[in-house]
């Protein structure tokens with residue numbers, strides 16, 4: 001067996017190594033890097049955008065398409081500003097901010113220890129509340145009447161469309177409205193690469209239920225969401241569910257759980273699942289004067305549905321998937337870095353590599369790659385030595401490489417190399433597609 005002892009990298013350096021791998025291989029880059037970047041903003045490269053799309057597709061598939069009780073919407077990023085007054089964001093979407101009196105750097109009060117700045121000993125000011133919403137103007141005049149906000153979450157787009165969805169579909173509680181889209185928060189201390197961003201993407205579900213069923217559905221969704229992360233291949237021992245203590249709950253919330261992951265910088269929130277009571281629909285009903293109640297014609301009951309909300313950041317899920325997959329190994333005296341992506345998320349699933357750049361190998365390898373392309377995420381590569389190409393595929397997390405050699409032309413067979421076991425199996429080209437199906441989509445088997 002080629003696999004030798006596994007060396008676990010130091011936790012602190014994993015983030016650095018991952019950020020450097022991400023840049024070297026094209027997962028993510030600092031935004032507008034040639035101008036020095038912009039703190040809290042990141043761009044996604046060719047592999048990064050594919051990884052994100054795979055995560056979003058897995059979420060949409062499981063939360064919307066495979067369910068008969070959830071429908072999707074896509075609401076605008078800028079909404080009528082009255083929305084954010086009613087929801088409480090204008091008043092309360094704040095973090096406590098302190099400033100170092102010496103260097104004037106600002107920090108989130110709940111992220112600093114003690115009353116002085118560790119770096120220069122400067123005293124912190126008293127905390128003041130800082131609103132995290134980005135402001136802009138709609139139309140050609142720039143005054144308070146035209147001021148609007150970039151949405152800090154997608155959830156309000158579901159609440160304000162509650163009756164539109166009810167009246168245009170046959171949904172009745174318990175049912176959900178889902179959305180994936182960008183959100184903006186002017187975070188005081190963005191950081192840990194793509195963990196805390198100022199522009200990020202959310203995947204949110206608002207699940208509307210009869211009031212008496214709220215706790216039951218909170219239980220259901222916390223388990224369901226944990227299960228979903230496992231389905232992306234995240235290790236069980238790195239995930240946990242943490243119930244919120246009383247003091248942590250928003251005043252309207254009935255209960256909440258965080259799905260936490262053990263990041264290199266400690267256990268932190270990956271996803272939030274919260275029971276929000278009737279707070280949101282009540283607030284919009286009162287502010288808009290529209291009736292947002294639901295009439296259950298079977299029970300002849302009218303009520304404001306309660307809401308259970310699982311909310312997950314695409315970026316945070318992406319970072320988790322990458323960290324969880326990252327490994328360094330010693331193989332025959334050499335070090336290899338490997339991203340053990342589950343095939344569901346792997347940006348490339350199958351690499352097709354001619355052993356050399358000579359004909360007819362190149363033509364045959366290209367033909368095979370084109371044949372596989374409609375069924376898997378594939379890539380053709382004939383640069384560098386075969387060893388270097390395997391190493392690159394390991395680093396970008398490709399589960400399988402198909403190698404075309406000189407014998408292939410005669411015996412119509414190729415070799416499949418597996419990323420994790422590093423085993424090589426020779427099989428007829430005619431069986432290649434079925435073999436890859438079995439290995440990559442085992443659930444599709446009869």
Ligand code: ATP
Nearest residue numbers: 187195196197200269270271272311312313315316
């Ligand atoms: P915090 O207290 O850490 O600022 P929060 O509890 O207010 O965050 P939620 O509003 O519950 O965060 O956000 C739901 C999910 O959205 C989080 O679990 C996370 O996955 C993602 N998320 C929130 N803020 C950010 C951000 N600034 N950058 C990236 N993802 C984020």
